[in-house]
Amino acid sequence: MSDIVESKPDIAVSKEALLKAEQYIEEEEGAANHLEGWLGVFLSTVAVVMSLFHMFAAYAIVPTQTLRPVHVGFVLFLSFLLFPVSKRFRHRIMWWDWLVSLLSIAIVVYLILGGDDFTDRNTRPDPWDIFFGVALILLVLEGMRRTIGWILPVISICFLLYAFLGAYLPSPWTHKGYEIGRVVGFMYMSLEGIYGVAVDVSSSLIILFTIFGAFLQFSGAGKFYIDFSFSAMGGKPAGAGRTVVLSSFLLGGPSGSGVATTVTLGTVAWPMLSKVGYERNAAGGLLAAGGLGAIISPPVMGAAAFIIAEFLKISYLDVLLMAVIPTTLFYLALFLMVEIDVRKYGMGQTIFKKVDTVWNLTRHYWFHFLSLISIIVFMMWGFSPVLSVFWATVVSFLTSFLRRDTAMISYDLFQGKGSISHHFFQSPLIQALRAGSVGMLGVGATCAGAGIIVGVVTLTGLGLKFSGIVIDYAGGSLLLTAIYTALVVWVIGLAVPVTASYIICAVITAPALIKLGVPDFAAHMFIFYYAVLSEVSPPTALSPFAASAITGGDPYKTTMQCWKYTIPAFLVPFVFVLDPSGQALLLMGSTDALAMANPWEIARVTLTAAAGIFALAVGFQGWLLVRATAVERTFLIAAGFALVYPGPVSNLAGAALIIIALASHWRRGWKHRPLQGERANSG
Structure with missing residues (x-):
């Protein structure tokens, strides 16, 4: 990538920073x-x-x-x-x-x-x-x-x-x-222990998606997604932050790795973020939050998503459908935070050069989008997930030859130029096949180890014992059980990767939620989303730590900034656990994982959750038109929690609190409108 931003030496990404960021990748991937x-x-x-x-x-x-x-x-x-x-x-x-x-x-x-x-x-x-x-x-x-x-x-x-x-x-x-x-x-x-469900998914799906991601990367798709995002989102006051959000979605989808997405994007985006006014910790928090989205973004979610399908005995397409609205709400939270940043940090016009126009990039490299969506198309045609990703990889390989600079085997080989061994064995094709296997060794070992844990739980009946203990402590309350479950998943996620955290908690905590009437698909999605928090939770907050290495910020302050960006969206899982109507967020009915919910119910619950996210975003940022008062922030945060909790009474209370807070804020904002461009004194 070149000429993305007119960087000054003091904000350029140093080799030392890149080496430090590489250490965090190694900490996750070995x-x-x-x-x-x-x-x-x-x-x-x-x-x-x-x-x-x-x-x-x-x-x-x-x-x-x-x-x-x-x-x-x-x-x-x-x-x-x-x-x-x-x-x-x-x-x-x-x-x-x-x-x-x-x-x-x-x-x-x-x-x-x-x-x-x-x-x-x-x-x-x-x-x-x-x-x-x-x-x-x-x-x-x-x-x-x-x-x-x-x-x-x-x-x-x-x-x-x-x-x-x-x-x-x-x-x-x-x-x-x-x-x-x-x-x-x-x-x-x-086939119940080490060679159980986790290894089944690792051997049949995870490795194929890893190979597919490597094919996209080595055919130039990763670079195209970043270039496209920079060109599509440039020239606006919030263009820098929007670019990070969009490119993290496009780049993270194929990679499925939060840390790798954070580092790849951070090396390009940090100079631009610094140029427009982001301080080091806030920029690192945004980069890490964007990388976190890679694990929950269709069509290539984190490895745990494949295991969800196997545990629930549903198709991977159903898991993708369940993730659509929660993922949209996650990125909505990031976009809202970015828009608020423009006012909070007094950002002016974004100053960076576009690589090319959106039209030219799309005209020349449109086939990279085809590779990305082909998985969904094949699954909708009735192919199994395994065959869908197989043929999507074939599509990625074949379409790479539409341009000389993306071909996975050099044109020179077909034209008889140079040695066959050099062009073939050094080709992007061989590199992608190698990277596909090497890139999943950590996940494969994790799945085999998780088989030991799952095997013990199955052999001893530990899952039922643990669920009974949780329910007893919660006094039979679904809300408390959900909170305890989230805390258990979070604590386990502090120490182990997302995939292992999900597998462990799926077998020991999901039964507690299911016993209290939560459908199994909602319980597993709830656990999955909180397992993802391990990417941004100290002491193993690898994504924020990697981002801080690039920006030169403080690792723990960067982690807290990342929490600020992501916490509104991570209250959403409570919506589809605490009330049957909330399961519409998963595009599923309240009793059957294969039954589509009522469209009007989906719209109502989605809009309610979006309003709650908006309230939490403004409340946690403490800024909208001008700096929010302590009372306004309290009202908005309370409103966000009320809207996340399903039910007419809590939703009406949340709406009333939002109206009161915004009325007060708008009155002050218009009265002091000349001040809204002033830079905030603190982040």
Whole structure:
């Protein structure tokens, strides 16, 4: 990207800032080895073979009993060779790395060669079964530690200890306890433990969407989405902030990673945000908030969205439909915050150069939009999600040849210029296939580890025990149960990635909401949205920390600014949990996840939620036409909470509070209209 903004040296993004931001990406995705020579070629070849195998499995028929173990085998093999045991062994492969990587293959070979006899004896495993089963559990724990850190492995170990020591625990946590043979048989020799739902989704959907995102990136779609946003939103007082919001949606959709979206966009957008008047922490908060939207934005949501579909036994298209209005409300909150920023920070006209006109960009690169929407089109035609993303990847590959500069295989190869090996093996196609596999190793290891947790919960009945405890503490109140559930999801999300946070909470907290009459689809979406908060919640607020590295702001102040931008939208999940009418926000009826809600009900609930978001945005920002008074802010925040809580009484109270606050504010705003361009003294 060039000539986006007339940057001064003091606001340019330094190499040190980029390196620091890269550290936060590594904290989420693991600090990988950078290997050259024959080792680099070998690992790239394995990664390409892994992607091709999964694309073949999407089109052909590969038995589940084969696909899931092979997928975990690939993940562990590459994880042990690409991620060192510790940083001091980085950029080299030690003998023990080869040992554990080969052992991960042996575990899969032993399972596949065992055939039906192997699975039939899962309740009475023999010594070799136990050996390989224990080895798999240990390798999964180590694979998670290398790719995402210590916390999730420690949590998984605690769950395993709960399975072994249940007979020694006090009521209501007690259970009969299980011997190692029974645990190993369940975790390794059945499709209920490590090879359970999470790995099923990882092997059949997540990796395919990761490959699809890599194809979009290496065909130039990511750059186009940023360029398009900068051109479409430039020239207005709020153009800088609007650009961040729009480009984060377009760029985040294919990536599905909050941190990666934040860093990619931040390196381009921070100089522009600084130019128009954003202070460092506010700019970082906005960038992180935009990156957060990547995880909840259709058509390529975060990995947890695929697991929702599997848990609920509904199509992925249904999950996308349920996400449409909440995602729209999330970005509405960001747009409102951006518009308020213009007045709050006294911003003048945005000063930055457009890369090109919207018309020229669209005329030359329109096919990148085709690649993005093709997934939805294929699913609407009746294709399964797996086949839809497979064909969408094919579409992305084929349409890349419409222009020389986006072709995933160089035109020079077809014209006989240069060596075939150089043009093919260094082509964007090979890079995309490699990136598709490497980019999901952390998620794959997380899903395998989550299988340990889910397996223990299933084996011991912990989910029902925990839901009973939550309901007892809440006294049977749905509101308190929802608050406790949100807090549990939030606390767990502080320590583990979004996918793991969702899986853990889906099996231990969703039953509490469902017991109190909340439909399962609404309960799971509620948990999913609060699991997403882990991206912006200290101490693991990786997106704001990465943004602060780019802007030079304070990490914790940036995190609080990000909270300010996103908190209005994250009260929305209470709408579709606390009252049946609120489930219209998910475009679903109140009793059936496949029944479309009444259009008038959808419109009413959506407008009510939008009004609540507006009130909360103004209340938290403390600014509209002029600075809001303490009374006005209190009224607006109270109105926002009242409108989020479904019901005629609370909605009328919220509307009345908004009218009173806005009447007072408008009167002062018009009276002191010359002051509205003044810069706020504080953020």
